[in-house]
Each structure stands twice: as structure tokens, then as C-alpha cells.
Amino acid sequence: MANDNLTVDDVRKLAADIGMTRLTEAHLQELLRATNAARARRATLHNDTLTYADEPAHVFSLNAGDMK
Amino acid sequence: MTAMSDLAWLTVADAADLLRTKKLSPVEYTKALIARAERHDKHYNAYLRATPDLAMEDARRAEAEILRGEWRGPFHGVPYGLKDIVDYAGLPTTAHSKILQDNVAKADAVVTQKLRAAGGVFMGKLSTHEFATGGPSFDLPWPPARNPWNRDHFCGGSSSGSGAATAAGFLPAAIGTDTGGSVRNPASMCGVIGMKPTYGLVSRRGVVPLSYSLDHVGTLTRTVRDNALMLDLIAGHDAQDPGSTNRATGGYTAALGRDIKDLRVGVLRHFYTRDMQADAEITAGIESTVQKLAELGAVVSEVSTAPLGEYLACNRTILTSEAFAVHEKWMRERPQDYGALARERLMGGAFIRAADYVNATRLRRKLTEAFHALFAEVDVIVTASSMDPACRIDDAKAVDYTYGRQSRAPFNVTGSPALSVPTGFTQSGLPLAMQLVGKPFSEALLYRVAYAYEQATPWVNMHPNLI
Numbered sequence: 001m002a003n004d005n006l007t008v009d010d011v012r013k014l015a016a017d018i019g020m021t022r023l024t025e026a027h028l029q030e031l032l033r034a035t036n037a038a039r040a041r042r043a044t045l046h047n048d049t050l051t052y053a054d055e056p057a058h059v060f061s062l063n064a065g066d067m068k
Numbered sequence: 069m070t071a072m073s074d075l076a077w078l079t080v081a082d083a084a085d086l087l088r089t090k091k092l093s094p095v096e097y098t099k100a101l102i103a104r105a106e107r108h109d110k111h112y113n114a115y116l117r118a119t120p121d122l123a124m125e126d127a128r129r130a131e132a133e134i135l136r137g138e139w140r141g142p143f144h145g146v147p148y149g150l151k152d153i154v155d156y157a158g159l160p161t162t163a164h165s166k167i168l169q170d171n172v173a174k175a176d177a178v179v180t181q182k183l184r185a186a187g188g189v190f191m192g193k194l195s196t197h198e199f200a201t202g203g204p205s206f207d208l209p210w211p212p213a214r215n216p217w218n219r220d221h222f223c224g225g226s227s228s229g230s231g232a233a234t235a236a237g238f239l240p241a242a243i244g245t246d247t248g249g250s251v252r253n254p255a256s257m258c259g260v261i262g263m264k265p266t267y268g269l270v271s272r273r274g275v276v277p278l279s280y281s282l283d284h285v286g287t288l289t290r291t292v293r294d295n296a297l298m299l300d301l302i303a304g305h306d307a308q309d310p311g312s313t314n315r316a317t318g319g320y321t322a323a324l325g326r327d328i329k330d331l332r333v334g335v336l337r338h339f340y341t342r343d344m345q346a347d348a349e350i351t352a353g354i355e356s357t358v359q360k361l362a363e364l365g366a367v368v369s370e371v372s373t374a375p376l377g378e379y380l381a382c383n384r385t386i387l388t389s390e391a392f393a394v395h396e397k398w399m400r401e402r403p404q405d406y407g408a409l410a411r412e413r414l415m416g417g418a419f420i421r422a423a424d425y426v427n428a429t430r431l432r433r434k435l436t437e438a439f440h441a442l443f444a445e446v447d448v449i450v451t452a453s454s455m456d457p458a459c460r461i462d463d464a465k466a467v468d469y470t471y472g473r474q475s476r477a478p479f480n481v482t483g484s485p486a487l488s489v490p491t492g493f494t495q496s497g498l499p500l501a502m503q504l505v506g507k508p509f510s511e512a513l514l515y516r517v518a519y520a521y522e523q524a525t526p527w528v529n530m531h532p533n534l535i
Contacts, residue, residue: 014419019400027403027411034416038388042420044381047427049434056429057436058281 006039008032075100076237077531080294083240084142087134094134094145098127098189101147105191105238108534111219113211114233116152116164118192123147126189133187142297144187147239151227152193153200153276154243154285156180163276164196166209166405167398177274178309179243179285179302186301191239194229200250200278201226201391202410204461214461215257216532217498221458222467224257226250230288231258236534241289241298247278248383249453249476251286252488252503256453259490259499259527261295261518263287264476266508267483268313270299271306279390280311281429282383282480291528292489292519296320299511315509323516329365331517333358334446336371336505339475343376346455346473353491353500357521358450364520371442371449374435379478382435385420385428386481392417436482443507448517450502451475453488457498479505487514490527 011031015023023031075097078086086092102120109115130145150156153163155173157180162168176184184190195213197203203225204212213228215221216236223232227244231254234242244251246264255262263286270285277283287298303317335358340346346354362368392399395414403411442449455473459466479486487504494500504514522528 011419018396018418020403020418022400022403024404026408027415030408030412031415031418034412035419038385038416038420041381041384042424044377045385045424045428045431046378047431050427050430054430054434056426057432058429 006032006035011035076104077290078240079291080142080146080240080289080297081291083146084144087130087145088139090134094127094130094189095124097145098123098147101191101239105233108236109238111214111535112216112232112236113195113213114229114236114238115149115192116162116195116210116229117159119159119190123189123191130187130189140187141301143183143301145189146241147189147191148183149191149194149230149233149239149242150180151196151230151242151244153196153245154180155274156190156193159193161276162193163199164203164208164210165198165407165410167402168276169209173274175274178271178306180274182302183243194227194233194242196228197226197250198407198410199276199395199414200245200247201413202407203228204467205407205409207407212461215458215498216534217259218458219535220460220462221498222257222461224254224454224458227254227288231255231260231262234258234260234288234290235532237531241287241294243302244286244288245275245278246284246286246480247282248387248480249474251284251288252453252476252486253474255288255488256501257458257499259493259501259530261289261292261490262488263295263299263511264479264486265299265303265511266313266485268311269303269317269509269511271304271309271312273306273309277394279387281390282387284480292515292522293321293324296324296512296515320512320515323512324519326516327365328361328517328520331366331448332446333361333366333368333517334371334442334449335368336373336449336451338372339376340452340455344455344473344475346452347457349457349494350452350455350500354450354452354502357491357502360521360524361450361517364524369446371446373439373442376475376478378431379435379481380472382428382431383477383481384416385424386432388414388417389420389425390417432481439478439482439484440507447506448513449505451505453501453503457494457500476503479503484508485511485514487518489518489521492527493530
């Protein structure tokens, strides 16, 4: 990933983009740690084992009554 | 049977017998437990909001009904508590957070409805980690619960107060919730029984969500029988909970007392010996348990599944994504009103890519199918719960280190029933525990195995000395 090494300025911009504009510098440090941890976790998800036929664990379905 | 210490350790089953036969008054029972909590809980913080007036109202009503011969069942006149993310009409459901400190519930949660309809005595709202994720924290409007076996130690979470209050003898049964292990963690750390039932078995309506597809409502008690009785009461279909199963429920006490001869027990050892290295006392406790199950006639073998890390990554990716969807508005408007731990854990979902979330749910299906296939070879699986005994609650580094060292979250991913069972104590006197895991809807079998083990070991009769 090109943006694996995020900085606090990176997450400040990302946060602002989704309206999180009230974060203090301490909050932004928390966000930076949390985001980097989430990105590191991505590497341990073995997506390479998935084929296009592997569906999510939960899919939307309608009951017969909903079709009326 | 009137000494306060006797009443503190009364089981639901024994209390029910005494109450039904009018040998024990619900009013006297409730008064004794209120007095015990008033004397000791200032040191343990199990209650976020004790409600002694409501408890006495319930107790007086139960007494009048029982005296009229209108006994409703095993929870009639029996005290219970609710983790404070579970609604009780007219009381705040705070989720232990400033964000919701004025959030007064308009209606009972479904589990609350069932406990009230059964004539239970509501003792109060119990401490949790903030929004069932951020704790133990000292920067919230209420302090964190502490471990009754040693108040300097963590009591697990997020159903912290549920575990602490049950272990401390403040009440015999409590409701908790479990998204990545939050019933079983405090059960393990506090030396009580904690059940995370099959996904969908117990309604979540009226419970503050953490992660919709991983949230479970569960039960904490001091004995296996009591746990089965409580699950009997709260399980059942709820058409207004989209995750609820319409499968028949109940009968969880039916197999208690049956032997476990020839039952096939699989030990899922690589979770706590290879994928993570559990503390030596935890491992010794599990191995001793396995030996005891073999002595009781079980046929023991070893099973294996995907590495623990894959399950944990799947759980955390789904959990943090779904949780951030719940919290995004508050993160925009009131970030300062969260404690630091909850804020950091919840913000971890802010920038997870949609594809990563979807792929985690796809992996979830594969992990679940592969895990359930193990039950062609075995009936029950034994594995670790926590990898470490309870650390000091004021040691932030130790809390951070041990927080993720667990093998409970895999069974939120798979939706399997999983039961935390005490296996003894560390040399320093802190509880040890293991998990029993089964195929979906096999709660009665888990209780049967846990009961056989409980009856063959002394742990259920050991209680903490409170200060």
C-alpha cells in the first residue's frame, strides 16, 4: 500500500474528509495508532484464499411475504 | 440459612427451592444482598447504578405472590443484574459513557422483559467497559470494576461488573454481552461460569450495539446449573431482532448429571501453545482439566483449525468497521466525551476499506464452515480463554499487552456457543479458566460437560474474601 506509513497530518486530512474536525492533537495521535494497527491487521487477512464464489457470511434475503 | 454469607453464595437453583417452599423470604434474601453490596462494592465498583428501591419492590411483590401460591419459576424472587448496555425502562442505559449518561430507556430490552416476567429481583446496572470496548478506563464518569479475588487486579471485560458482582456474592446471576469475548473474559478472570450462546439464540433488542454481526447476549453465574437455568429463561426467537433464530430453545438443564463417558473431546491446543504462548499456569490448568475429563470417561484427541491470528484479524476488522458505523456521528460531534481507550479502539474502524470489510466477512464464512466441520470428529472442543491471569488494573502496559491475548473472539466469528469454566487458581490466588466450545445450538451438551467437571473439582465452592 502506498499509504502504509501514515503521519498525523495524513490522518488529520482523512479525518477532516469525513467530518471529524473536532479531534485534538491527542485524539489525532490515537487515530494514527488505531489506523496503523488496522492497516497492519489487513496483512493477516488471507484474502488470497478467496475465490469469486466465496460470498460474505451474511447476505440480504427477502422473506416470501416481502415479495408481495 | 439466614447468615448473610450463606445467602451471598446461594445458587439460583437452591434459592429457588427455598423460595418456592417458603423457607426463604425474597425480602430477606434481597436485603442481605443489598447490604453486602453496600458494605463492599465501594472497593469493587461492580455496580454502576445499584437500585435497592426497585429491588425491594420486586422482592416484596415476589414474596406476596409466592405466599399466595403463585410461584413463577426458578428466578421468582431471585436477584439479578444487567450490564449497563441493556435497557431497563425508566433508567439510564449509559454504556458506561458520558456520551449516553442521560440516555433513559423507554422500554425494557427483551432479556429484561423475560427476567421481570419471571419475577426476578432487579438489583441494578453493572459496570462495563465504555460501549463494551474501552476499558478498564479511569477517565470515565464511573470507575472501572475491580476483581473480587484481588481488587488491585483487572476483572476482565467488557461485562466487568457482571463478572465482579457474581463472583463477589452481590447477586447469583447477571446478564452480559460478548462481541469478542466480553462475557467469557470477566467470567475467566473472576472465576465464574460465562456462556456466549449461539449467535441468534438470545435477542439483542434493547441492547446498545457494538458490532451487529458479532454481538451476543450471555449469562454469568457461579454454577453451571444456574447458567443453564438463566439461558433457559432468556433464549428464544424475537421477530424484531434481525439476527434472531427461530429454532426451538430451552432444555439446557436436561442433560446435567449425565455422565460424559465416550464423549469425544477435542483439544484445540495450537491456539495457546503455538499461535500464542499462554502463561504456564493457564496451560497447566487446561491440561489438568483435559486429564480430568479423560478420567470421567471422555475420549480425548487433538484438533486443529486455522491459526488464531486469522480469526482475531477477521473479528477485529468486522468489529471495528461495524462499531465505527455506530459511532461516526458522535466521533464527529463529541469526540472529547469518550474515554481515551474507547475512542482509540472505536476510531480503528474509521478508514478500513470497504473491500477489506467485505473480504473479512467472506473469510468469516470460510473459517466458520471449516471450524464447524471439526464437529464430525469431536463433540466438544476445549481451548484457552485468556492467555494470562488477570493483570494489575493500574498497569496500563500489562492491560494493553494482555488485552488481545485471548482465544475467545474466534467463536464470535463462527457464532459457536462457548462457555468459560473455572479450572483453579494461580499460586497468587487469581482464577484460571478454559473454554468449552460446541457446534451451533449445542449449549445443553456444553453444560453437561461443564457440570461433570464442576462436580468433580472443588472450584465451585471457593469464594473470594472481600475487603
